[in-house]
Structures are given as structure tokens and as C-alpha cells.
Amino acid sequence: MKRNLNDLLSFVTVAREGSFTRAAAQLGVTQPALSQAITGLENRMKIRLITRTTRSLSLTAAGERLLQAIGNRFDEIESELEMLTELRDKPAGTVRITCGPNVLQSILLPKLAPLLREYPDINLEFDANHGFRNIVADRFDAGVRLGDTIDKDMIAVPIGPPLRMAAVASADYFSRHPAPHTPHDLVHHNCINMRQASSGGLYVWEFDQDSGPVNVRVNGQLTFNTSAHMVDAALAGLGIAFLPAEEFAPHIEEGRLIQVLESWCAPFPGYYLYYPSRKQPSPAFRLVVDALRVS
Secondary structure (H helix, E strand, O other), X not given: OHHHHHHHHHHHHHHHHOOHHHHHHHHOOOHHHXXXXXXXXXXXXXXXXXXXXXXXXXXXXXXXXXXXXXXXXXXXXXXXXXXXXHHOOOOXXXXXXXXXXXXXXXXXXXXXXXXXXXXXXXEEEEEEOOOOOOOOOOOOOEEEEEHHHOOOOEEEEEOOOOEOEEEEEOHHHHHHOOOOOOHHHHHHOOEOEEEOOOOOOEOOEEEEEOOEEEEEOOOOOOEEOOHHHHHHHHHOOOOXXXXXXXXXXXXXXXXXXXXXXXXXXXOEOOEEEEEEOOOOOOHHHHHHHHHHOOO
């Protein structure tokens, strides 16, 4: 019976990861041992669960049905085991959060550092990227996004103040190009674009004023998928960059970057921690939420 449960857990992990290599790393076993476990499960059930090729794998109809039937059961067991930490003297367990690199540095780590010192048995795992991960499918406890991008069926907890966007460039750039007076003037400038991880398209610069919103599709020689490199390019005089003002703050304050179009950059909801409404929070997770929540 124990062997069967281990093999079923192996199957669920492979199915969710879509890779024997990643699943083996997560389970702490070798890839050949994991493959053998799946083969043994298929032989006992006398049905193919996973179709393997040299480069990829996919679930058969039977595999899809088995994953739907048992996948959530393992999640429920794991959740119940986490809940048992309430009986400990101090909460324990791992909390997994997906977020952007900047908010990790500016909000999450500063707010959670005291928690880690007070509760040495709580572990935090961060997935820092610019894409929108599916926190349910990828088994994260929570994610961090801007408030207006969170699905309505999620619980959203504010963890930071309202934000403003900022359009900036170096003094060297503006010595060679006239500063824009309206967002429409940006079409005549060398703008530093952002490639969106979620859609693959270029980010359309969004402005707002009393007269209403204005969206501008800009052009330029440089395109990045990371904000840090956009800041570096702006500092090097290579064009105008457009990001949340906090990412430019020290450079604006010290005069290395000049902000333009300020009256067109209205405040908008800041960062929120979000998680499924049906999630039963563990004691460790509740402490993380309370530490991050804006009072």
C-alpha cells in the first residue's frame, strides 16, 4: 500500500511539472527511479498514463482522469499536515510566493525579515519573475500583483502604498532631444520598451489625466523583459523608460534621471498579496499575511 501511494504521488508530481527532471528534483529522487516508479504503476494498472517522447511528455486520457481524481487529495493531505503545526509551540512550515523581483526587494524581504528571526521554523520560498504564474496550478501559497490585475475569485490583501508610473531619461538624452509635453510626443522619441511575459506583446504606455486615459504605443531601439535593465538603459542615455516611479526613485532624487509628463501619471492601486478564497491558511501562512498587510 505504501508503495502504491508513493507511486501515485510520483505520478501527480510528474503530471503537474510536465517533466521527469523537474519532478525528480522536487521529490528528491533520481530520474531513472522516478521513471521506473511510473512504469510500475502503469504495469499494475495495465493502462498507459503518460505518453513519453525524447523531448516532452503528455498525459493520456486515463492519466488526465487519474490526475483529476487524486491530485486534490494529496493537496488536502498536505494542507491538513500543515494545519497540525497549530499544535506546536511555534508555527512551522514552508510558504511559497511568486512575485516580481522589485517588489521582493522593496516590500517582501524588509517586512518578512523580522518574522523569520522570530519564527526560525518558518521557511519562505520566492519565485521572482515578471510573468503571471497560475498560483493554483503551480502550487504556490500566494502571489503578488498590482491590485487591478487580480482575479475576482481571489482574496487580495494590500501590502504596499498606491503607486505612480514615471517616464524618465537622463540629462544627456534630453540635451539631444526636446522633452515631451504630452504622451503623444513620445512617438517622436527613442523609447525603451518592455516585452510582457504574460502575452509576449509590448507594453502599451498608459497615462491618465483629468481629461481621461491616454494609451501610447511607443517605438525605440531597445526592448527588455526586465525592469532593472530598462533603468540601466535610461541611465546610459539610450532613451525614455516608463516604469513604477519607485524603480527610478534614487536616480531621480540624485539627479541622474529626469522625470517628465508627471501631471499625466495619476496614482493607482499598489501591490497586493493574493491567494485562493478556498485556501485553508496554515498558521505560518497567516503570520506571513499579517506581516505584509498594510495597517
